Amino acid sequence: MSIETDKTTPQHDVDVATPLESRIARKGQLPRWGTAAALAGAAVIIGGALAATGAFSIGLFVFLTVVLFAVGLYAISRAVEGGRKAADRVVTIVVTSAFLLALIPLISVVWTVLSNGVARFDAEFFSSSMRGVVGEGGGGYHAIMGTLIITALAAAMSIPVGLLTAVYLVEYGVGTRLARSITFFVDVMTGIPSIVAGLFAYALFALFAGPGVRLGFAGAVALSVLMIPVVVRATEEMLKIVPNELREAAFALGVPKWRTILKVVIPTSIAGIASGITLAIARVIGETAPLLIAVGITTGLNFNPFDGRQATLPVFAYYSYAAPGVPRDPYVDRAWTAALVLIVIVMVLNLAARLIARLFAPKNR
């Protein structure tokens, strides 16, 4: 459409009399330091006002500053830059504040655990159990080993079951009633409170071994009840995103379905599956309630999950804090260090998941 026809037949609401330059021109712009200046101004005003009234508190100060900053910047920006830019600035402030708000508890937890736990984060903590220890010294070696053994057992049970369930759901059962009900119950299981899983495992083993049974293996069963749905979900999503074309390519070469799944579908998605499984392990390794019920606590080393109680890091931390000896301080210190070790393990697992994803990912070029 040429400019002339545009003038003779004005079909749009656009003001055709205005030249193009002024239609696309910027209205005005705040200087680059405008945002920082507005924030500083808001902080000074609020700080001054709060100090004058004598009701200064850091929480109130931050909250009011952010509110004044948002309102003030909106007003200034609207006057200088127009409504669209002003709305953009306000939304930017809102999402940034939400992000910082979400970060506060995270940083607070990490900082508290780190500063309290570092005191006993020493060689002795990693080399000695609590057998015969009263007061200072001792460590969480037995709890670390217990956590690793029980979680490894849980993973050994959950990964095959979860993986095969996901393969059934994606490759064999699409659209069938069985698959739909499995998906439904997996979703329900994802929401099971962990204490219920612990009670289930305890009740199950009480049937065989009588009431009062405490067993590392029972804890592993409880954890795998929690872990299986997570593994199923993660694996299912990963298998679903394998392009159907690859399956068809294998079928067209006369490859049977089970070989196609084993050698094409799973290798293609192994990166996602592996990291999903690692995250599922990280999810259950810190579970306390089921282990409290099904495994209990002990002061000594026990490498045998089929024979009696085992200590685990979360339960060790819980008991050290809830039922300390006298003097109290060494017990509390050990509880913090146990929490710190747990966080480090989870962090290592997360890093491992990323590394695995990168190692296994299909390479281009």
Place this chain on the structure above:
Amino acid sequence: MGKAIEAIDLDIYYGSFLAVQGVNMTIRPKTVTALIGPSGCGKSTYLRSINRMHEVIPGARVEGSIELDGTDLYGAGVDPVGVRRQIGMVFQRPNPFPTMSIYDNVIAGQRLNNKRMRKDATDDLVERSLRGANLWNEVKDRLEKPGSGLSGGQQQRLCIARAIAVQPDVLLMDEPCSALDPISTLAIEDLINELKMDYTIVIVTHNMQQAARVSDYTGFFNIEGTGKPGKLVEMDETKKIFSQPTQKATEDYVSGRFG
């Protein structure tokens, strides 16, 4: 290698929906047969029924029969996996296996089926298949690189090499050039001309010039309306279909008056 295909009163269903009705078609050995027709007319469905690939979709089934040199592919004792080893397929979008190198992609049919081969026999097969697909000179120095790093046209030729490496009797191609540029298309078309020395080729295409260029015989599929089954309207030598078809619908389609 290079066998005849005979479809007799073939109806193809998806569940209770009749997708293709009453196809009778004879495909001669070592010829190129093009299937043309508007979208949704069932030509791809028919093509996939030849190597029983349509069965991948739950609820798909056929009535009637397809015979490969007189053997009914839908007979009681026939394994669809065995059928697909005899009748290879190349798809619309190039789909090399992303986890495998170029070398492994070519012998994927053997590797995935755990066929044990000596190293020199494998090397030989890879070279022969890649030469057969006109790709050897372009990739011989980077056989260990992933197949997904090649260009679209090279990937499609890699898929053809992979299909001919299992030494099938028939090669089905489902719009093999629709995702490719004209130069890659030309490379594939030249390749089709060479491959018909050894294989029976059936190709689905939306490009009528391509059908005219590469095929010896052409079948025209049509559909009367949505929800109706697709039917084979007419099949004859390509020259005849494009110059003097017997059916009005065929003439309208090849002359571009509809579809």
